[in-house]
Structures are given as C-alpha cells and as structure tokens.
Amino acid sequence: MSLTGVLRPGYVQLRVLDLAAAVTHYVDRIGLDEVSREKDGRVYLKGWDEFDRHSVILREADTPGMDVVGFKVASDGELDAFKNRIEAKGIAVREVPAGEQPGMGRRVSFVVPTGHRIELFAQVEQSKTAPPIMNPDVWPSEPRGMRATRFDHVLLYGPDIDGVTAFFTEVLGFGVAEKVEMPDGTLAVWLSCSNKAHDIAFVKHAEPGKFHHAAFFLESWHDVGHAADIIARYNVSLDIGPTRHGITRGQTIYFFDPSGNRNEVFAGGYTHYPDHPTRIWTADELGKGIFYYQKELNDRFLGVVT
C-alpha cells in the first residue's frame, strides 16, 4: 500500500433547518442513499459507490453550516501517531468514543486555525449496500437523481490560511496542489492527501468556522449537464454553472440545499502526486482561476457561506 496516513475525507456532518426537506434534497436530487435515522435525530447517508457505512450526516439545528469533517486514516497505529503529533503542536485533542456515530470507531477530534472542527478515524463498518466486489456490475442498482458516486471534499472559510496550511502539510501530511496568491498574502489553498486535486480547501475569511460547500463526485461532464436539468426541473436553488474551474480543472455546478448550505457536483480534475509542484494563481487572473469560462468573480459564490 503506497497511500498511507490520511486516506480521504470520510464524512461531513451538516446542520439543516428542515430535516425532511434536506433528506429529499440529498437523497432524491443528489442521489445519496439513506443509511439510517438515529434516536438523536441525525440522519446518515452515503454515496452509492462508497464502501464505508456513511459519508454524510444531517442534523436539524437553528443555524445551518458544518459541524465537522472527518478523514479516514490507514490504521489505528497511524491514528495514535497523528494524535501525538497534533498534541505536540499544542492543539487540544478530544477522543470521541467508538459508536458516537453508528458503526464508527474511535475518533480524534480537534479545531484547526481556521476555526473548523476536524476529526480522524481509522475504523468504520462497511456498508451493507457497498458496491459489489465479486464479478461486479458497474453499479448495484441504477443511480438516482444527479447520480453522485461519493462525497469528495469540502471548501471552508476562515482566518489564518497560512496556519491551517502549515497544520495540514506538516502535521497531517497533505500536499498543496494549488493556491491563490494576492499582494497581501495567500487567499486560498487546495490541499490533497491523495491523487485528487483537492481533498479539502480553505479560503481566507474574517469569521472563523464558516462553510462554503460540500462536493460530490460525478462520472462525467455529461452528468454535470444532467445535474443541471434536475436543478432546473425541481427548482433547486442554483448558484452557478455548469461551468469549469481553472483551479483543479473541475467541471462543475453549484447549488444550495434547502437550508442554504452550498453543494457542488463535479467531474474531472487533474491527478495530483506528492512530488508535483504547487500551481499558483495571481490576483490579475483570479477570475479565470475560479470560473474558467466566465472569467469574472461573483459576489454570491464568493460571499455566501453558512
């Protein structure tokens, strides 16, 4: 196994104002599968092509936004090693016992310099509806809605981009795939722990702990068009797209869940390797970096966060 340490984003827990409307959105429109509803009110979902038990958790609350994003690490030993490394940086670590989420092992929980709660875990039950592995068909049953295959990444807003970048690279072993450099410093950074162009991204923002979007992966540019048809047919709140990012090269469309949390479904993106140099965008070309076709920045896309 050559992919070690942090493997991938494993789950995101989102707060919603209306749980029933949120479930309809994430299940019927985006195409995630409902896994379970628990006594504490949380609803667990997963993408059809994911092996782990769940990847999206919805919780009803007075304010939308993100509670936590969790990353899966390769082994229990690595989980302990990461815990020691995080504590050695002077960051408080909380151990969340196994079973706080159904099927989930123990978690290591901490807050990064942008004010977001991040967790690591090594063990989780495999889904009972995991993709087939013996003579596997391309899907267990035909995908629904936008046909999202999996939870892919989050983009978060907060202060101290330099601090959060140092934490993810030096402590968690991520690489910097891409960044935006402004005259007054780094505005945004795309971090990868894998072959993906990003597994998490951060944009500089005065208020800590804000959520920009959770993204789900599609197989093709044609699927992005199909997602746009679903957004139009069901009057889902559209943000922007279909379009393409210069940054990451993703082919994309952005929209909002019924509580105002932004979602992305996208296809493509280049392959990142740990030895690749960081791609850099500057202020004068930033419009093209964000929206490669339109080449202009947009107040709603840059400003709306939950």
Added chain:
Amino acid sequence: MVDGAAGAFACNADTPVLIAMERSGRKAIAVGCRGGGCGFCRVRIRAGAYRTGRMSRAHVTAEEERQGYALACRLFPLEDLVLVPARRVAGTGPP
C-alpha cells in the same frame, strides 16, 4: 414593494418575496442561498402583515424577528408589504 428601489412587484401569498422579486427581474434585494441560511436577503418590513418560514438564527435572532427583520427568501406576504434591504455587512470576505 421595496422602499427606495425600482418600484413594486407582485407576490403571491405562497411565494417567497425574494423569488417573486427575481421573477420580476428586479435586483433591489441581494440574492444568496434562497434557503434561509446566508443572510444576503435580510430585510426589514416597514408595513404590512406577513408570515415567515424557518430562518438561520445567525442572521435573524428572535428579538430581530419581533422587530420586523426577516430573510426575504423565507418571507410570505399576507397583504401588501413595504420592505427595506437590511443585509448585515460581514467583517471581510475575499475581494
């Protein structure tokens, strides 16, 4: 209608004011998430009866709701309304 902007627009009792404004082609109120979450379309209602759907308490507190603040994407008119945009200017975001 939106005070001080480009005049009145029609809105059914079961349509959010923000959606009716978008359909009318007007831009007096900023359009954000349309889901009660982001606060872009925060308004103060100067006159008229209305009801509201659930809104993020980060943008309209219970006290502000009593004072006549609402998010236009969660605002439904029961009679003609007079509104003023009341978007809170966040600290600083990206440019």
